[in-house]
Amino acid sequence: MLELDKLVELIQTFLSDSIGIDWLVKLIEYVLIGVGFLALYAVLALILILLERKICAYFQCRLGPTRVGPWGLLQPIADMVKILLKEIIHIDKTDKILFKVAPFIVIMGSFCTFGALQFGKGICGIDFNVGLFYMIAISSLGVVGILLAGWASNNKYTLIGAMRSGAQLVSYELSAGIALLTMVVLSGSLQLSDIIEGQAKAWYIFQAPIPALIAFVIYLIAGHAETNRGPFDLPEAESELTAGYHTEYSGIQFGFFYLAEYLNMFIIAGIATMVFLGGYQPFQINAEWAEGFNEVMAYIPTWAWFFGKVFGLILLSLWVRWTFPRLRIDQLLKLEWKILMPISLLNLLLMTVWVLIFE
Amino acid sequence: MEVKDIKIKSMKTEDFKDNEYLEKYIEELQKEGLNIVTEKLDDLINWGRSNSVWPFTFATSCCGIEFMCVAAARHDFARFGWEVTRNSPRQADVIFVSGTITYKMAPVLKRLYDQMAEPKYVIAVGGCSISGGPFKESYHVVNGVDKIIPVDVYVPGCPPRPEAMLYGMMQLQRKIKLENFFKLPKRPNISNGQTEEGGTK
Amino acid sequence: MEKIQEYIQKLAPKAQFEEGGQYPTAIVESGDLRKVAAGLKEKGFDYLMCLTGMDYKDSFGVIYHISSSKEKKTVIVLKVNTTEREEPVIPTVSDIWEIANYYEREAYDFYGIIFAGNPDMRRLFLREDWVGYPFRKDFVADDSINPIPTKVPKPDDYESVPYYTIDKDGKLVKKVKSLFENKDCIVNIGPQHPSTHGVLHLRTKLEGEIIKKIDPQFGYIHRGIEKMCESMTYPQMLYLTERLDYLCGTMNRHGLCLCIEKAAGIEVPARAQYIRTIFDELTRIASHLIGWACMCNDMGSITAFIYGMRDREKIMDIYEETAGGRLMINYYVVGGVAQDIHPNFVNRVKEFIPYMRKMIEEYHTLFTHNPIAKGRMTDSGFLTKEQAVALGVTGPSGRASGWSCDVRKIEPYAAYDKVKFDEVLHQGGGTFDRYMLRLEEIEQSLRIIEQLIDNIPEGDFRAKVPAIIKLPAGEYYQRVENARGDFSVFIKSTGDKNPYRVKFRSPCLSLVTALDPMCRDQKIADLIMISGSLDYVIPCIDR
Secondary structure (H helix, E strand, O other): OOOHHHHHHHHHHHHHHHOOOHHHHHHHHHHHHHHHHHHHHHHHHHHHHHHHHHHHHHHOOOOOOOOOOHHHOOHHHHHHHHHHOOOOOOOOOOOHHHHHHHHHHHHHHHHHHHHOOOOEOOEOOOOOOOHHHHHHHHHOHHHHHHHHHHHHOOOHHHHHHHHHHHHHHHHHHHHHHHHHHHHHHHHOOOOHHHHHHOOOOOOHHHHOHHHHHHHHHHHHHHHHHHOOOOOOOHHHOHHHHOOHHHOOOOHHHHHHHHHHHHHHHHHHHHHHHHHHOOOOOOOOOOOHHHHHHHHHHHHOOHHHHHHHHHHHHHHHHHHHHOOOOOOOHHHHHHHHHHHHHHHHHHHHHHHHHHHHHHO | OOOOOOOEOOEOOHHHHOOOHHHHHHHHHHHHOOOHHHHHHHHHHHHHHHHOOOEEOOEOOOHHHHHHHHHOOOOOHHHHOOOOOEOOHHHOOEEEEEOOOEOOOHHHHHHHHHHOOOOOEEEEEHHHHHHOHHHOOOOOEOOOHHHOOOOOEEEOOOOOOHHHHHHHHHHHHHHHOOOOOOOHHHOOOOOOOOOOEOOOO | OHHHHHHHHHHOOOOEEEOOOOOOEEEEOOOOHHHHHHHHHHOOOOEEEEEEEEEOOOOEEEEEEEEOOOOOOOEEEEEEEEOOOOOOEEEOOOOOOOOHHHHHHHHHHHHOOEEEOOOOOOOOOOOOOOOOOOOOOOOOOOOOOOOOOOOOOOHHHHHEEEEEEEOOOOOEEEEEEEOOOOOOEEEEEOOOOOOOOOOOEEEEEEEOOEEEEEEEEOOOOOOOHHHHHOOOOHHHHHHHHOOOOHHHHHHHHHHHHHHHHHHHOOOOOHHHHHHHHHHHHHHHHHHHHHHHHHHHHHOOOHHHHHHHHHHHHHHHHHHHHHHOOOOOOOOEEOOEEOOOOOOOHHHHHHHHHHHHHHHHHHHHHHHHOOHHHHHHHHOOOOOOHHHHHHHOOOHHHHHHOOOOOOHHHHOOOOOHHHOOOOOOOOOOOOHHHHHHHHHHHHHHHHHHHHHHHOOOOOOOOEOOOOOOOOOOOEEEEEEEEEOOEEEEEEEEEOOOOOOOEEEEEOHHHHHHHOHHHHHOOOEHHHHHHHHHHHOOOHHHHHO
């Protein structure tokens, strides 16, 4: 199927044969990879937008987009064309530099995280020994952008939205981090490829069922909160703060926030998949009778496994989003500090004991 | 449904069925042939703009409820890709002026319109925003929202049925397709005394 | 009745009494007004139902309709007049009945009557720079005097509050105070905001997320309906009532129809009464559905909003078949209904009843039992019964505070005395009580419809009505229960084919004024939720 290794090799040999200067070849390769990821990022965003609109429509007994293109498939492309050409409003009395920088910080945070995802065996932008740590660190960059956007807009609604977002992300980052740390205890490595390879026989969620499952649920909740989507959509609470921190943004600047929101959903699902559900590893049953089954499963390409799991988790997150009402800020913080945080700390302890006993 | 003899002074019965006159107008304009690159790009841009018109949630009175009905399950304007209602005027493309505009509200509406980013469109929904409607005689009602902001499409009714609003939206889409991105000054003048009207009865 | 008359006579020896009116009426001098008002309040008349400003051409007057939360059927009318035309002054009763504060501002706005002692004499609906008082009979609407404004007022215009007191020499003194301090963080919620349910403007003082004070601004949809009515015939007026509170259009229209029929002595056929009752209850269900849906939407649950609207469409279908319209069906006319019911009507309603019952179950599973929703609703937005009565918060919101104020029980009209239904009462007064009460009221409405739908009597659907309706001179007051509370119509007729003065008592004004006491020290998210649970409609307030 998709033999990326060979393609990469082909490009590598072609470039070094025709140019020959080592650093130039590397530069061109980096640019190519960057462009490839950018394209994937954009395409995924479009798919996710359409997916959300369709699925939300089915939850609500509606049809969703049907008119633009066959079954409304071209709807997000029309949106993209529109939003690219929309006027960008320059507002008086804002902090001009911060106002313009904020959307870039948000999209950068999400794009840098995106690059480190392992889409399939060997399909990833970067894979180094503190990969998971890098992901947690860089994905929290987004909150800086949101805070700046809220502050620089010089608008009370955006400011309230930004402060809510700050409080929310700082708190939920903790339990998300601890939940991932719990799994690091099990895997013994921070390198993403190691973590995934460790799940070749069985996914981590099956290797240590009790603590891993708890960590998984906690990570899903905390991760969902980090994406600022309902029921945790307080920073942009449509019915309270009109549009929250991005109230004053228009055109492509708003488009960046919009894209980052959808891609963050993908990234959170991606991390959950890699750490808990075996990433691109196929589903395997550790028994002799299941050999045939295992082989069939292994025949499905690795990237298909990854995307299948990720989209499954995204579906779950959409389901939650379109069912629950929004939390209030004190409920939100109570949930984190009084419930999730103690549980995840205890769970970390449990996992340590588990690892000491069983392995 | 067949439209039969409807007696309205300023509009002939046949006109009710004439939805394609804007398309015919384009054809006529393009008869002489135009630059293929800019034309095609124009088409693409207009296609994008006309199919992704995000409404601004603005309602002052009764027509707002019918607007909610258009958004809800039965009529569902998501089919046209309109369901991304934005609460911030900066991100919206079209403002449905649904409901009466009073003297106190007029400067607010004007400000909201000014806050919207180009390209922006206005649909006047219901009798009140077209002409003052049942409150024409009142001392505090603006007789027609077109006194304050330019209006693209008028949807009559008190309040208009959701179907009429959908029709008004589709008329706006047709109108957007007439736009000329690369030659803005030469934008064809389509007003010449004729206005599009959505909703028949 | 006699007792009250004696009591008032004792308080104000100069008081005169009008005979033959609908309610016992006393005309007191403005010097005695506060004494009489305080005396009545002591006697238990704690509910100021309606305050109407009047222009008698040679003098100004104010009419108070006062009722009691205990003896619900008793209504007393107080009248005060002043012959001064330049600067009419009447003492305030805002310290006796809290809601009078806003009612007096309305009368000041319309007639320029100054209420000495009222702490807040800003205009209620019109802009501060509006010239003249529109409801005075000598007011001329002129765009050159009052052009369409081009600028939004500055914050100072909202905040400087004039008030009038009478000093020792009996002279009127104007003073100005400021509503907020300079360092306060004021957030404008509205006039254009997704969840203010119309163009309400709340100037909210915040400390972080916590609300410290709310100052509601009205009038963004003030269309002067009452003034327009004065130049219309009675059947013409009907069309405006539906546009007051569009969610319970039929009930408002019912109120005006009843008032005209009562005054003109028109007997409404039983068939029309049954049909009207069924339509009223259908409208109530539709209105409560929108109320529920919007409240869920305000709390961030968009799916629930769509579900509510989906089920409302079923009622719209029933309307459409019989009356032809959807939102405003223009179905009631003086003397009955416009046309007979559609042959399908009975069957469709019968299909609808079990469907709706099933859907309410679904609402409970989707939203009521949701821990987030329940957690948010149970601990906020409390309104005590005393506050509810003082502010005149009627309807579902008043009943959720334990005040039994259902006009359908107090003064039954149409076919309400022929059916059995419970007045749903909750004692808590919290947001969850109001939320649940609405859903329970839908069930009661279904029960009423169920009893009536099979028993619609044969006969005329419309009484014979003269082509030109003229009401005999006098004052008429009619209360109906709409989906938000006590909606009343006051008509003063001079025997002409146009009314001399029309006043609609809007239940929603009380609901909005209750926001300030309910939301103090709560969060912004609570404000949005509470306003959703009160379910007010702004055009009804602004009229």
